[in-house]
Amino acid sequence: MHSVSNSGAIKLSSGNNIIQKKDNRKHKVKITHQSPVMGQLPATTSSQPNVITGDHGYILEDVPHLTDYIPHLPTYPNPLQDNPAYAVVKQYFVDTDDTVAQKVYFKSDDVHACIVTCGGLCPGLNTVIREIVGSLHDMYGVTRIEGIEGGYRGFYSRNTIQLTPKKVNGIHKRGGTIIGTSRGGYDNKKIVNSIQDRGINQVYIIGGDGTQKGASAIYEEVRKRGLQVAVVGIPKTIDNDIPVIDQSFGFDTAVEEAQRAINAAHVEAESNENCIGLVKLMGRNSGFIAMYATLASRDVDCCLIPESPFYLEGPGGLFEYIEKRIKENGHMVIVVAEGAGQDLVAESLRANDNKDASGNKLLDDVGLWLSQKIKDHFKKQTEMEINLKYIDPTYMIRAVPSNASDNVYCTLLAQSAVHGAMSGYTGFTVGPVHGRECYLPFYRITEKQNKVVITDRMWARMLSSTHQPSFLSTKDIIESFTDEAPPTQLLDDQVADNGLVTK
């Protein structure tokens, strides 16, 4: 353990990388090089991230705290110390590896929390809502919790829904979100006015990359106005495209649900002569669902994702591979992510520049397009008569309730979010990094998207399970990384550079 004694100094437990200030509140830090370090965090005067890079390559980074811009905030004994479930395990409160702060920055009676869900549906939204309400109520005795109806625009255009433990009991068994969601309608000033007018002091925002960008801007505005309002993000996306965190909630359920569609495609393909079962799965820019669903199933002969370009005609192309597989096996299964081959679709259809209410590009339907292309090719160009069954379960895989493992995961996220807000942290998103629940400043997860790295081992595993061509030359691979460095991904035997943030 290293420590320095002057005021405002920090001490670091070299064992578990916890940074602690003298006032007992812990700072969540990103450490990209795990070595014992000592340092002093300068007082934060602006909302710019407080990042310190040391001589030996380590990085310390503060998660924002209310006392960064409202000094002398009083603290209160954490009610959890009297909670029978926690009180028996004394080390929660004294151990350096504890997960519960000794002091909190909100009196339970003064907390007025709200929860909002934004963007597309995702299995587990109701579980997170239920667990935030449960954690606030059961652990901290908070009774004023409101649901903002219908996404961001609900802050200024709709009534709120009172959320009580009774109201949310059992909602984790249902898909969707009981408070509704939407795209678009983001108006920063109006949202923060509504937070201020209603006297809300804890805001829990559940949503994907767009939502987290909005949450970050809400935090900035709250900070500018000097409000004692904790703004906390809970990352949601079945696409698994949020960086840094190990995985997003709902992803596991979506992959599991996708198996049903792939199984159906396989049954159809096996039972009909020269039959191709084609399944389209979600994945706008990131093909994780398609890749994991393919790897899990083992019945898939070809998986197409946005990150891996492919082509149809000629040697090494998709048509050649289909013909080969059908000749060998009499059937085949193809999984295509909705964002795959968009350049090819755009070439043959009228260019589409349509966007949704949030500004996301509306995709052409690659599933229908590919079905037609395959049918046309085999009709016109070969002697082979094929039968194609197209299955589009896209909305089905995200409208289902979360499975058991996602339910547990959502519970951890919600509890983490509530502990963080009660401890005075703000401007952060919760999520597991290398298996540990962490607090991450918003900008860490909004600056890029998580994508499948096609030079990584997981994609190689997938390719070897399907035996499909890679559709890539070495030149393509090099070119695909010239504009942008490959996103960081964990390799089995390598420590990733996305560091460790402890809580």
Ligand SMILES: Nc1ncnc2c1ncn2[C@@H]1O[C@H](COP(=O)(O)OP(=O)(O)OP(=O)(O)O)[C@@H](O)[C@H]1O
């Ligand atoms: N850059 C941004 N700044 C502020 N608000 C944003 C931004 N991008 C999106 N939003 C708002 O966040 C909400 C959700 O955004 P979006 O529809 O893109 O979904 P998402 O959160 O990315 O989830 P997903 O794409 O996984 O469904 C919308 O209300 C949208 O207006």
Ligand SMILES: O=P(O)(O)OC[C@H]1O[C@](O)(CO)[C@@H](O)[C@@H]1O
């Ligand atoms: O049709 P909607 O509801 O706008 O959502 C579609 C998009 O939402 C996602 O499920 C992400 O939430 C994407 O996979 C998909 O492209």
Ligand SMILES: [Mg+2]
């Ligand atoms: Mg998004």
